[in-house]
Amino acid sequence: MSETPDQIPIFPLWPGRALRLAPLRPLQLGLNRFVARLAREHPKMFRRLGEHGAKRFEIDPVDLPVVILLEPREGAPRVTLARATQPHDARIAGPLAALLGMVHGAYDGDALFFSRDLVIEGDTAAVLALRNAIDAAELDLAAEIEALAGPARGMVERIVALAEKRTGVALTRHEEAEAW
Structure with a gap:
């Protein structure tokens, strides 16, 4: 996994502006279709959560006017979008570019945490289980979206x-260059 850069790229402002006025329900429906596909294609990711599979994770991209509540529900995931915090067991907050970069292996989650680009609150064991499950799945969110595009x-x-x-911004998973 790569280190964090000196400065995380700034995600374009227009998505945040658009989300301030947009109804969240259509986006939430699309995200639920997307996470259902992830559950079908990567069932081990959800099994790997173990005892944390029933926890509620709030993912807060701090540069967007929404929070994402992810409920893995032991392999039958659900996503809820809201404009304010929701009841949760654990919270992960940071710039959207950092969150995406971490999923795609472009940034080291520990480095993001210690540089204070990423904030973890609540059940840290659950967050660690989620991070390990996502890392092991080697997700490429763009490839998953492309597969839905037909x-x-x-x-x-x-x-x-x-x-x-x-x-x-790391929107896809890039294989690391071999050190040898």
Whole structure:
């Protein structure tokens, strides 16, 4: 896993602005379809949570006006979007670029935590279990979204590549260069 850069790229401002006014329900429905696919394609990820599979994780991208409540529900996950904090067992907060970079292996979660770019609150054992489960699954969120796009897959792939190049935000998993 890579170290954190001196400065995490700034996620574009327009998604945050759009989310301030947008109804959250359609996005929540799409995210629930997405996490249902993750559960089908990566069932080991949810089994790996063990005793923490019934916990409620609040993921707070601090540069967006929403919080994401992830309930793994032991392999039948549900996502709830809200504009304010919800009851949860554990909270993970940080810039969206840092959260995405951590999922894609571009940033080291420990380094993000110790640099204070990432804040962990509540059940830290549950957060560690979630992090380990995601790391072991080697998720590529863009590839998962592209698979849902059907015939528009190529177009989505090009948009993701362009957005990643322009923003510097890790939207896909990149294999680490071998040190040898």
